[in-house]
Amino acid sequence: MSEESSTATATVPAPKAPAASEGEALLQVHDLVKHFPIKKGLLQRQVGAVQAVDGLTFDVRQGETLGVVGESGCGKSTMGRLITRLLEPTSGKITFEGVDISHLSTAKMRPLRRDIQMIFQDPYSSLNPRHTVGTIVGAPFRLQGIKTENGTKAAVQDLLELCGLNPEHYNRYPHEFSGGQRQRIGIARALALRPKMIVADEPVSALDVSIQAQVVNLLDDLQTELGLTYVVIAHDLSVVRHVSDRVAVMYLGKIVEIADRDSLYASPMHPYTNALMSAVPVPDPSRKQEHNRILLTGDVPSPVNPPSGCHFRTRCWKATEKCAEIEPPLVALKTGHQVACHYPENAPTDVIAETITVSKEAGEAVAKAAEAAVAAKAEETAEAAETAEVAEVAAAEEAPADAEPEAAEAAAEESTEAVESTEAAESTEGADAKGETKS
Numbered sequence: 464m465s466e467e468s469s470t471a472t473a474t475v476p477a478p479k480a481p482a483a484s485e486g487e488a489l490l491q492v493h494d495l496v497k498h499f500p501i502k503k504g505l506l507q508r509q510v511g512a513v514q515a516v517d518g519l520t521f522d523v524r525q526g527e528t529l530g531v532v533g534e535s536g537c538g539k540s541t542m543g544r545l546i547t548r549l550l551e552p553t554s555g556k557i558t559f560e561g562v563d564i565s566h567l568s569t570a571k572m573r574p575l576r577r578d579i580q581m582i583f584q585d586p587y588s589s590l591n592p593r594h595t596v597g598t599i600v601g602a603p604f605r606l607q608g609i610k611t612e613n614g615t616k617a618a619v620q621d622l623l624e625l626c627g628l629n630p631e632h633y634n635r636y637p638h639e640f641s642g643g644q645r646q647r648i649g650i651a652r653a654l655a656l657r658p659k660m661i662v663a664d665e666p667v668s669a670l671d672v673s674i675q676a677q678v679v680n681l682l683d684d685l686q687t688e689l690g691l692t693y694v695v696i697a698h699d700l701s702v703v704r705h706v707s708d709r710v711a712v713m714y715l716g717k718i719v720e721i722a723d724r725d726s727l728y729a730s731p732m733h734p735y736t737n738a739l740m741s742a743v744p745v746p747d748p749s750r751k752q753e754h755n756r757i758l759l760t761g762d763v764p765s766p767v768n769p770p771s772g773c774h775f776r777t778r779c780w781k782a783t784e785k786c787a788e789i790e791p792p793l794v795a796l797k798t799g800h801q802v803a804c805h806y807p808e809n810a811p812t813d814v815i816a817e818t819i820t821v822s823k824e825a826g827e828a829v830a831k832a833a834e835a836a837v838a839a840k841a842e843e844t845a846e847a848a849e850t851a852e853v854a855e856v857a858a859a860e861e862a863p864a865d866a867e868p869e870a871a872e873a874a875a876e877e878s879t880e881a882v883e884s885t886e887a888a889e890s891t892e893g894a895d896a897k898g899e900t901k902s
């Protein structure tokens with residue numbers, strides 16, 4: 464970094480002292496679930512749910528980059544929006560620096576928005592075309608009511624410089640920039656309040672390959688310079704390999720494998736991870752012979768009605784009856800290497816026998832719990848159906864809007880989500896089109 468820019472960055476608020484030391488968990492996620500309700504009919508009764516995220520448990524350590532990979536629709540973006548609290552979780556716990564943020568209200572989340580920021584995939588739709596770069600990057604200061612030493616303009620120009628943009632372009636509009644430059648503007652905006660953690664959802668997939676490397680390198684440099692913690696969501700395994708310290712592989716709302724990058728790439732244990740890895744092209748023709756390509760058949764099943772047991776079993780060449788009956792728990796087969804599979808590959812042989820016993824016991828416990836849950840659910844559904852019927856009759860006879868408690872509740876839930884999501888989008892001033900359409 465030039466002398467000029469290092470002097471300049473001094474006007475931006477100084478980074479807050481990290482509360483967690485190196486290697487300690489900054490973010491802890493426990494059994495996180497997000498089910499989007501599917502509603503039908505005049506009364507908008509819930510007839511099912513998209514199980515986008517279905518029980519995620521993981522940590523993000525101070526200063527590391529956790530890469531999250533998986534096919535389209537497996538719940539990566541939903542996970543990202545949950546941990547930045549752009550979405551309200553259905554259940555589970557999210558702890559940031561020891562504080563439970565799972566169900567914090569919009570007002571209580573506001574100060575925390577300074578610490579957790581998001582970079583969106585599409586630099587074309589995440590920047591307001593009617594605002595100048597100065598307004599876009601300066602928005603977080605305005606929204607949080609922060610006064611900077613030499614004024615917002617100087618702070619914004621420092622941020623532009625930090626992200627490799629010309630500070631003179633302060634008054635330009637997004638359409639005057641290329642895709643890579645726009646993503647840099649998005650990064651500058653995310654950095655404005657010196658966050659501790661940044662969730663980057665497919666930060667380079669909308670960019671040309673030549674530009675991708677520049678943006679990845681910029682993220683790398685900023686991490687070193689500012690001590691940032693990243694969660695990088697991507698479907699490109701080479702990008703994830705380059706940026707990550709640890710990698711989590713997701714399939715249909717669940718983490719199927721999580722490990723240190725080198726361990727995961729050298730000896731992937733879950734058949735799904737193996738299949739993903741084998742799909743990466745090998746540039747060296749002499750190594751092509753030994754490269755066994757695993758072709759996955761079919762599509763990812765619908766998250767509305769996922770397969771029983773192991774979600775991957777319908778596409779897995781190793782699946783047996785056991786996989787349909789018992790959901791494999793995520794267990795550590797090596798230090799720092801967890802996998803959820805009854806028949807893991809590349810696992811140390813001494814731990815396999817042990818794991819099989821553990822997973823059998825855990826599986827039995829899960830099966831028992833599932834049976835109990837099904838019985839409880841059946842009872843609950845019967846009760847709910849009865850209540851709904853009574854409400855429907857009352858609705859038909861008297862005041863229709865007031866007499867449908869379920870629908871009213873669901874609407875309230877949805878509007879809370881919409882408010883949350885709008886507020887969050889505001890905090891970054893990012894009109895993220897995907898979020899707007901989905902939420």
Ligand SMILES: Nc1ncnc2c1ncn2[C@@H]1O[C@H](COP(=O)(O)OP(=O)(O)OP(=O)(O)O)[C@@H](O)[C@H]1O
Binds near residue numbers: 766
């Ligand atoms: N607001 C929503 N309402 C209903 N379903 C949703 C909503 N948001 C996401 N989904 C569904 O949840 C599932 C997971 O979506 P998500 O976008 O998290 O997956 P992804 O792995 O990020 O995929 P992609 O890489 O294509 O964005 C999908 O089936 C999607 O259709």
